């Protein structure tokens with residue numbers, strides 16, 4: 001897979017800019033706040049339709065404009081695709097593939113795959129469970145684009161069920177109309193069923209992806225730490241997935257809802273389901289979050305990113321893009337070399353950096369280097 005070019009119109013701090021990727025490796029060089037990460041964000045959006053920095057389209061549009069656009073051309077084994085996303089404020093985004101407007105997000109996903117690695121990824125270890133869920137979901141969308149609608153459907157049901165739980169609490173507090181309450185309770189039963197169905201789909205897929213990525217990450221981790229450390233990645237689902245059959249998982253889901261009924265009604269929110277999942281990361285049998293040193297945590301994240309590259313390549317059959325946002329300088333020479341060795345000519349890589357001195361000369365010679373200044377790119 002090769003991203004040939006990208007065009008940005010009124011996107012973040014870019015008025016109008018084209019970048020033709022002329023080498024497997026592109027280095028975006030510039031001071032802080034010039035637009036380097038914005039460009040990587042544009043590639044991330046083409047790959048996943050999500051940005052890890054915002055979920056409001058209006059943030060993505062150049063200040064003062066009503067419309068922004070990202071266009072890109074990607075070359076795959078099966079041929080070339082032109083992709084486009086138009087953001088509107090106010091308004092909804094629209095998607096284009098090969099000059100045709102798409103109605104469904106699903107048809108847009110899966111043409112570009114990318115693994116992003118930035119200093120924010122340390123949050124995978126240090127941050128809240130939400131960060132780890134979001135990491136899993138983004139990975140799953142790339143591996144099987146249909147997951148985007150599965151997780152959206154789950155979130156929609158969850159929102160509606162939470163709204164109903166709030167209505168029920170109000171009815172109970174006001175102790176007014178018992179007829180209303182019984183109608184609301186039967187409605188809740190229907191939402192329980194929907195939550196369990198949608199949630200089972202999410203849980204089973206998250207479990208599957210963890211089963212696939214864990215051994216890969218564990219191997220990388222062993223290699224980077226020269227065999228001195230053992231990484232363990234465990235899925236901690238809110239609903240037990242010991243059982244094989246989806247119907248059995250669904251039943252376990254419904255049983256747990258029943259057990260937590262009182263708590264849910266008091267809190268007026270859903271306390272059962274994959275929105276409460278987490279992923280446990282352990283180094284030498286101890287939690288990486290509380291016991292891991294900074295260096296160990298960095299090794300862990302690097303191992304996970306290398307595993308993501310490998311897994312996506314295995315599943316998709318083509319190497320994904322690698323987006324490195326200001327991370328090379330943060331890795332020690334040993335880990336830097338390990339990463340550069342893996343990349344060598346295999347993955348199209350876009351790197352942002354404020355300095356060039358941490359790159360080796362061979363690497364610089366074979367890279368396209370672009371200077372980024374105030375939302376403009378200059379060939380160096």
Ligand SMILES: Nc1ncnc2c1ncn2[C@@H]1O[C@H](COP(=O)(O)OP(=O)(O)OP(=O)(O)O)[C@@H](O)[C@H]1O
Pocket residue numbers: 011012013014030031032033034035036037038039058059060061062063326352354372
């Ligand atoms: N919607 C927008 N309209 C105009 N400018 C924006 C918009 N969103 C972000 N910016 C500007 O983009 C710049 C940030 O760019 P970016 O995050 O790409 O920085 P960077 O070059 O990667 O720097 P760093 O090394 O600090 O990460 C800031 O100047 C910010 O004000």
